[in-house]
Amino acid sequence: MEKTPTSRVVRRRRTEERILAAAREAFAERGFERTTIRIVAAAAEVDPALVMQYFGSKRELFERAVQMPSIPPLGGGLAESIEELLARIGMKIGPIPQASLAVMRSMLTHPEAAQGARAKLDDQVAQLGAAIEDDDAELRAALMVATMLGVTIARQLLDLTALREVSAERIAEILRPSMNALAGVDVPVRDDAG
């Protein structure tokens, strides 16, 4: 066996990853405009010039740092609940990946983030719309997605006092009938309204 020294390329990848992590965090916390190369560099404990060297521009750094995995197509099996359906397309109340938070944080002010968010949300709407049965499936799906978006923004990005300390489970519980109503599972007692 040869010994495996940390080669240059490996060290480089580690540094790069550290920068990307720092960038994700900064973008998620402060948004695109207020995040500076210098701040990211300081957090990653590297020289600002190195960040440029690696990524070329702030714009590219953002793209590399936050690129969201696109949603896998809604595969097999019927969903057991609306929540499961939402979870499958990446919409849940719980902790959100930092990359997504970064996009959300910036989506109202940074055009590229807006475009990315729109694309992803449109995709989620389409998938959700295809999964529910109703004349207004797409509109209903859009309102469900908008609801989840609003709750996530209020809770994770705005820190509304009334939501800050409440567990994700509790929120999901209170939200459930409302989401079911949106999905068109509206009317009360049918034992099987799935």
Place this chain on the structure above:
Amino acid sequence: MEKTPTSRVVRRRRTEERILAAAREAFAERGFERTTIRIVAAAAEVDPALVMQYFGSKRELFERAVQMPSIPPLGGGLAESIEELLARIGMKIGPIPQASLAVMRSMLTHPEAAQGARAKLDDQVAQLGAAIEDDDAELRAALMVATMLGVTIARQLLDLTALREVSAERIAEILRPSMNALAGVDVPVRDDAG
């Protein structure tokens, strides 16, 4: 009677108002960070220096331009519907005042806008919470507010394709059972409750 020439003070107020209107629009469209004094001045057709002369700083211009009227306390009479209740505290689907849009546009990235938005939303939650009867009144109120927020953001700020062309009335209609469920009214109760 003396004639009434447009005195300096009057002209000054008009110019000021033109600047404020231009600022509101720019802030609503691009957010705080990407709005420059120059852009505002150009839109108002005045010199950039004049904007500074009048308002002192970009920060103060923002404050003056977007200051939201605080919500009048939920006065007389029982509300006839959740929608009416929401409308009373300033939450509706329809067209939003530009000052509010400006705050919303900037609230994820500009700390002062965040604070303003939080204060207003907290207030709305409190008022709404006081108006509905439930053990979890405040949490339910917060989720209602978050839902309205999400729909407004998705529709007015992000331009989601599925919501863009839909009338406010249509959205309100689809949303109604969902809001009622959140309010604890007419909840389609399931036997197992969880």
Place this chain on the structure above:
DNA sequence: GTCTATATAAAGATAGAC
């Protein structure tokens, strides 16, 4: 009172030393 010109500051980007 309004505009021209400029000071000042911050941040993105680059060149070159080591």
Place this chain on the structure above:
DNA sequence: GTCTATCTTTATATAGAC
């Protein structure tokens, strides 16, 4: 490969002419 130093740009803010 990494850092020092610097260039450039852009935007806020100010001073002074008219």
